[in-house]
Amino acid sequence: MIDWDDVRYFLAIARGGSVRSAAGHLGVNHSTVLRRVARLEERLGVQMFEKLPSGYRLTAAGEEVLELAAQMETSSLQLETRVFGRDQSVRGLLRVTLTPILASHLLMPDLADFARLHPEIEMEILSSGELANLTNREADVALRVVYDRKTLPLNLHGLKGPELFGGVYISRDRLAAWRAGTPDPLRWIVISMHGIPDWANEGEVRITGVPFRVTDAAAEIAAVRQGLGITTLPCFVGDADPLLVRVPGTDLHMYGTLWTLTQGETRKTKRVRLFTEFVSRRLAAYAPLLAGLSRD
Amino acid sequence: MIDWDDVRYFLAIARGGSVRSAAGHLGVNHSTVLRRVARLEERLGVQMFEKLPSGYRLTAAGEEVLELAAQMETSSLQLETRVFGRDQSVRGLLRVTLTPILASHLLMPDLADFARLHPEIEMEILSSGELANLTNREADVALRVVYDRKTLPLNLHGLKGPELFGGVYISRDRLAAWRAGTPDPLRWIVISMHGIPDWANEGEVRITGVPFRVTDAAAEIAAVRQGLGITTLPCFVGDADPLLVRVPGTDLHMYGTLWTLTQGETRKTKRVRLFTEFVSRRLAAYAPLLAGLSRD
DNA sequence: CATCGGTGGTGCGAAAACGATCCAGCCGGA
DNA sequence: TCCGGCTGGATCGTTTTCGCACCACCGATG
Numbered sequence: 001m002i003d004w005d006d007v008r009y010f011l012a013i014a015r016g017g018s019v020r021s022a023a024g025h026l027g028v029n030h031s032t033v034l035r036r037v038a039r040l041e042e043r044l045g046v047q048m049f050e051k052l053p054s055g056y057r058l059t060a061a062g063e064e065v066l067e068l069a070a071q072m073e074t075s076s077l078q079l080e081t082r083v084f085g086r087d088q089s090v091r092g093l094l095r096v097t098l099t100p101i102l103a104s105h106l107l108m109p110d111l112a113d114f115a116r117l118h119p120e121i122e123m124e125i126l127s128s129g130e131l132a133n134l135t136n137r138e139a140d141v142a143l144r145v146v147y148d149r150k151t152l153p154l155n156l157h158g159l160k161g162p163e164l165f166g167g168v169y170i171s172r173d174r175l176a177a178w179r180a181g182t183p184d185p186l187r188w189i190v191i192s193m194h195g196i197p198d199w200a201n202e203g204e205v206r207i208t209g210v211p212f213r214v215t216d217a218a219a220e221i222a223a224v225r226q227g228l229g230i231t232t233l234p235c236f237v238g239d240a241d242p243l244l245v246r247v248p249g250t251d252l253h254m255y256g257t258l259w260t261l262t263q264g265e266t267r268k269t270k271r272v273r274l275f276t277e278f279v280s281r282r283l284a285a286y287a288p289l290l291a292g293l294s295r296d
Numbered sequence: 297m298i299d300w301d302d303v304r305y306f307l308a309i310a311r312g313g314s315v316r317s318a319a320g321h322l323g324v325n326h327s328t329v330l331r332r333v334a335r336l337e338e339r340l341g342v343q344m345f346e347k348l349p350s351g352y353r354l355t356a357a358g359e360e361v362l363e364l365a366a367q368m369e370t371s372s373l374q375l376e377t378r379v380f381g382r383d384q385s386v387r388g389l390l391r392v393t394l395t396p397i398l399a400s401h402l403l404m405p406d407l408a409d410f411a412r413l414h415p416e417i418e419m420e421i422l423s424s425g426e427l428a429n430l431t432n433r434e435a436d437v438a439l440r441v442v443y444d445r446k447t448l449p450l451n452l453h454g455l456k457g458p459e460l461f462g463g464v465y466i467s468r469d470r471l472a473a474w475r476a477g478t479p480d481p482l483r484w485i486v487i488s489m490h491g492i493p494d495w496a497n498e499g500e501v502r503i504t505g506v507p508f509r510v511t512d513a514a515a516e517i518a519a520v521r522q523g524l525g526i527t528t529l530p531c532f533v534g535d536a537d538p539l540l541v542r543v544p545g546t547d548l549h550m551y552g553t554l555w556t557l558t559q560g561e562t563r564k565t566k567r568v569r570l571f572t573e574f575v576s577r578r579l580a581a582y583a584p585l586l587a588g589l590s591r592d
Numbered sequence: 593c594a595t596c597g598g599t600g601g602t603g604c605g606a607a608a609a610c611g612a613t614c615c616a617g618c619c620g621g622a
Numbered sequence: 623t624c625c626g627g628c629t630g631g632a633t634c635g636t637t638t639t640c641g642c643a644c645c646a647c648c649g650a651t652g
Contacts, residue, residue: 004300020598020600030600035640046382061379072372075364076368079365082361315631325612327613328609352629
């Protein structure tokens with residue numbers, strides 16, 4: 001009989017493409033992965049990977065195995081999810097995923113309040129760039145900005161929150177300098193993968209330089225605060241920053257709607273219900289700020 | 297993340313009803329099973345068994361887990377089966393299951409011939425009472441006597457063999473003694489769970505004693521050879537035994553049909569094809585013997 | 593052409609899992 | 623009532639597994 005856990009290692013390699021990346025995802029040493037997949041191949045009597053210098057690539061046999069290994073994973077995840085859904089104790093782990101900008105500029109105080117309110121709940125905030133997969137139970141609750149309601153996965157339960165607006169911002173000092181006629185080039189600051197939104201216009205100011213590209217929102221904010229130029233930001237970020245002002249003559253535009261997403265079985269959990277109720281109350285209170293009405 | 301192999305241990309306990317029986321099926325020490333299921337319960341945070349003095353009984357949570365654990369097993373078995381089906385080398389393991397009586401009274405010489413013909417095939421003969429489950433890959437080929445074709449599992453591939461007849465037998469000495477008028481009681485020898493078939497009659501002799509019950513076919517044959525009474529036997533058993541004769545005045549009756557059963561993916565294997573072709577040739581040659589025509 | 597980041601592979605000492613064994617409790621039959 | 627067979631549980635020495643530190647190799651890059 002094969003060791004079922006070896007199949008888990010096999011899956012990690014098949015997805016990661018290399019033994020070392022699989023080891024990273026699994027949180028073990030790469031030699032362990034090496035040994036276990038070798039053992040699995042020996043027991044099955046089939047070579048499932050081509051061992052190339054560039055990594056492990058699935059063979060035809062490996063492809064067939066992959067399909068059923070994924071089935072095993074599905075069952076295993078459902079098993080965990082179902083057990084977790086039975087857990088009605090308040091104490092335990094609660095994993096929340098949200099975009100880095102929501103965490104750092106808006107909700108961290110609220111997350112802290114919640115943690116203080118429920119000291120027995122162990123919280124884990126996943127605010128990395130990649131969106132965690134709720135179905136795979138990488139997180140229990142997701143706070144996401146959704147542009148089109150149709151893009152929401154059907155298997156998730158969504159609780160609609162306030163709408164989120166954005167505007168065009170510039171550093172207060174730089175706006176004054178512009179009005180004074182400083183010749184320094186004024187640039188669009190854009191996140192490489194996003195570009196300039198259709199709805200953005202330059203308003204009172206005029207672009208005089210080439211775009212300034214950054215890779216993440218934190219750098220974007222730092223750049224606009226330095227007076228490098230103008231950029232689009234969610235209102236709750238721009239309005240809250242005393243160094244920034246909206247560029248006169250520009251409009252607000254809807255970014256999307258904030259949704260609190262949970263997954264079937266885990267939604268029944270007391271921890272999850274406590275959190276979603278708490279966070280939706282807080283979000284409702286933030287509605288004017290999120291809509292960009294706080295400075296009207 | 298849970299250890300997937302622990303789920304396999306969980307399944308074994310859930311089915312065996314106790315840690316020790318699970319350890320027996322898994323081929324490990326019972327303390328290992330104890331530790332691994334404890335670890336699984338700890339990681340899931342749920343008690344899946346009631347620890348009774350009489351054994352482990354599933355809790356409600358355990359019942360829910362069982363369902364998905366069985367799904368994992370199905371995927372795992374399919375995985376093994378699919379990989380095994382790709383294996384076209386002659387050398388390797390071949391597991392055959394048949395009833396003890398077929399093995400010991402008819403086919404063992406043929407199995408030995410096949411093993412001599414293919415020394416590179418490692419053979420395993422499962423002739424225990426319980427019928428091995430082909431779908432679970434406990435065996436690769438099953439030789440079974442089927443009374444009603446409709447009882448064949450649909451997912452198995454069947455190769456129809458000769459028909460099998462049975463008759464009523466008595467020890468040669470005892471028949472002579474009966475004719476001489478010995479007053480010793482003459483009994484029906486029956487296997488407890490079977491009883492006396494509808495079609496059996498006593499023919500020339502007359503029952504004078506209470507039934508003699510045995511639990512298996514080997515004991516039944518030993519009893520009738522000792523002259524305890526009469527019994528129904530497959531013709532290939534009774535006719536081949538020089539100590540036994542058919543009771544005059546009794547008829548033959550069809551027991552059922554011999555089928556060679558294989559399972560989807562494993563059927564493609566060279567080993568399995570070699571064996572099924574070999575054994576069906578041998579069975580065809582046995583057809584008169586099996587039909588009880590060898591003494592006509 | 594040296595370097596750096598990536599790959600798989602290999603020995604060795606530490607850590608974890610395992611098997612053997614013993615124990616206590618329960619239960620049914622002699 | 624005692625005994626044997628069953629149950630789970632705890633302990634202890636041994637075996638297996640794991641993580642670490644290396645190595646060789648490859649390709650891109652400065």
